[in-house]
Amino acid sequence: MTVQIETTANNGVNTEALMGARDAFAQAPEAAAFTFRSTCSWVDGTESSNEINGYFGLGQEHTRPASFVINSDHPTVFAARDTAPAPPEIVLSALASCLTAGVASVAQHRGIQLNSIKAHAEGDVDVRGILGMDPDIRNGFGAIRVRFEIDADASEDDIRALVAQSQKRSAVFDLLTNPTNVHVDLA
Secondary structure (H helix, E strand, O other), X not given: OOOOOOOOOOOOOOHHHHHHHHHHHHHOHHHHOOEEOOEEEEEEOOEEEEEEOOEEEOOEEEOOOOOEEEEEOOOHHHOOOOOOOOHHHHHHHHHHHHHHHHHHHHHHHOOOOEEEEEEXXXXXXXXXXXXXXXXXXXXXXXXXXXXXXXXXXXXXHHHHHHHHHHHHHXXXXXHHHOOOOOOOOOO
16 A cells, blocks of 8 residues: 655655555564664773664664764763763753654654754753762653754644654653663673
8 A cells, every 4th residue: 555645845754655664564563673783882981982883674684884983971070081972962862863853754744844943952960879879869860851943834733743743753752761671791
């Protein structure tokens, strides 16, 4: 079954292909199982470098034409060199990126032309937990806030609905708000 989507919006998202993928995954659910990977190498001090390339999906391995690199470090207030964003900042950027992509995709699907999107993400961390000063203080974010500035050819209610649907379908929002099994081991 081919899904025809008539739209006047051009936000650079191929929603016809996305809707086609939904139909294909309904017929072959095993193809929807993806595994993404990142390989992190220590550089020096608290700096590390993550290389991202291959992933498994659609029943097979995929390799990108080039690897992506995301470096991380810690701020100088933690006696580090501050050569790259801190890991929690990378998590915030992942959340903002995932939600923003969702807004663009949903807007395209609904025929809403976007002019601009800016997502501001911030998270609160009490570092006494990380430093082992108080076992009752968690190591991670106590709260995260995302605020959007969206200019679109739509009503405020329609824009709010875009953000709500993006949040509902965001993989990164889900992994931050629901328990995820994480296993750490030695090779």
